Amino acid sequence: MPFPWFGRRPDPQIDDALWRRTVADFPFVGHLSGEDLQRLRELCEEFLRRKTFTGAHGLRITPRMRTALAFQACLPALRLGLSGYDDFVEVIVYPDQFLVKQTRVDEAGVVHESEEALSGEAMDRGPVVISWADAAPGAHRHGWNVTIHEFVHKLDLADGEADGIPPLPRAARARWESVLTAAYEDFCEQLDRVERAIPAHIDPEGPSAEPYYARLPLDPYAATDPAEFFAVSGETFFVAPRRLADAFPCWYRELAVFFAQDPLPVRSTGSDDTAARAAPR
Numbered sequence: 043m044p045f046p047w048f049g050r051r052p053d054p055q056i057d058d059a060l061w062r063r064t065v066a067d068f069p070f071v072g073h074l075s076g077e078d079l080q081r082l083r084e085l086c087e088e089f090l091r092r093k094t095f096t097g098a099h100g101l102r103i104t105p106r107m108r109t110a111l112a113f114q115a116c117l118p119a120l121r122l123g124l125s126g127y128d129d130f131v132e133v134i135v136y137p138d139q140f141l142v143k144q145t146r147v148d149e150a151g152v153v154h155e156s157e158e159a160l161s162g163e164a165m166d167r168g169p170v171v172i173s174w175a176d177a178a179p180g181a182h183r184h185g186w187n188v189t190i191h192e193f194v195h196k197l198d199l200a201d202g203e204a205d206g207i208p209p210l211p212r213a214a215r216a217r218w219e220s221v222l223t224a225a226y227e228d229f230c231e232q233l234d235r236v237e238r239a240i241p242a243h244i245d246p247e248g249p250s251a252e253p254y255y256a257r258l259p260l261d262p263y264a265a266t267d268p269a270e271f272f273a274v275s276g277e278t279f280f281v282a283p284r285r286l287a288d289a290f291p292c293w294y295r296e297l298a299v300f301f302a303q304d305p306l307p308v309r310s311t312g313s314d315d316t317a318a319r320a321a322p323r
């Protein structure tokens with residue numbers, strides 16, 4: 043009697059050499075124990091079983107690319123499991139940034155259409171789209187990580203709303219919302235101060251303004267709305283945790299509880315924000 047295969051693909055195992063190379067490619071997982079890394083490897087294999095990868099603009103997806111994307115996507119889900127990613131199957135990978143049509147209605151009701159170059163996009167109940175040039179090993183700068191960013195959006199969207207609040211029990215949700223709001227408003231004020239400090243002769247959108255924005259603990263894009271604040275905070279939490287913990291200790295702790303991970307190798311012993319801020323770096 044033939045084995046009932048039902049078209050299922052064989053389990054994609056990540057071989058040892060590829061796994062070691064992937065771990066070395068993303069050095070921000072130093073907080074994980076050997077046991078955690080084994081768990082992450084199994085989660086990546088599960089992710090590869092469940093998701094399909096489509097190369098756009100002729101991009102050929104290699105095992106190394108697939109594994110690198112799964113690795114970064116699964117890191118935030120290490121303790122949460124993959125259920126937050128159940129609303130989609132496809133990961134679309136462009137070789138570089140991709141253009142998306144944006145429609146904006148201004149206060150006078152006039153519709154403006156424009157094209158914006160994106161590094162990543164997570165669609166509600168749809169695919170995750172990633173630019174490989176921005177997700178490849180070594181592409182990360184300033185604490186950015188587009189793959190973690192887009193998959194944190196997916197965790198946020200798991201309750202159907204992109205509002206910066208993932209599915210949480212009622213009491214935890216109330217606490218999350220108040221800590222998120224306080225950190226978000228603080229960040230928006232910091233951004234206002236930076237924007238006011240930029241001299242009139244400097245284009246605030248140009249490269250000369252970058253040193254001013256570099257004073258901020260997060261990418262200015264985090265001020266867009268609470269959903270982007272959560273996504274940008276999520277990437278910074280994993281890639282530049284000290285920066286986030288120093289700027290927003292309560293928010294950092296909230297994220298550490300949610301992800302059930304603490305990427306800081308040695309935590310401050312301070313029990314309140316003042317102590318945490320005063321802790322030696």
Ligand SMILES: [Zn+2]
Pocket residue numbers: 191195270273
């Ligand atoms: Zn985003």
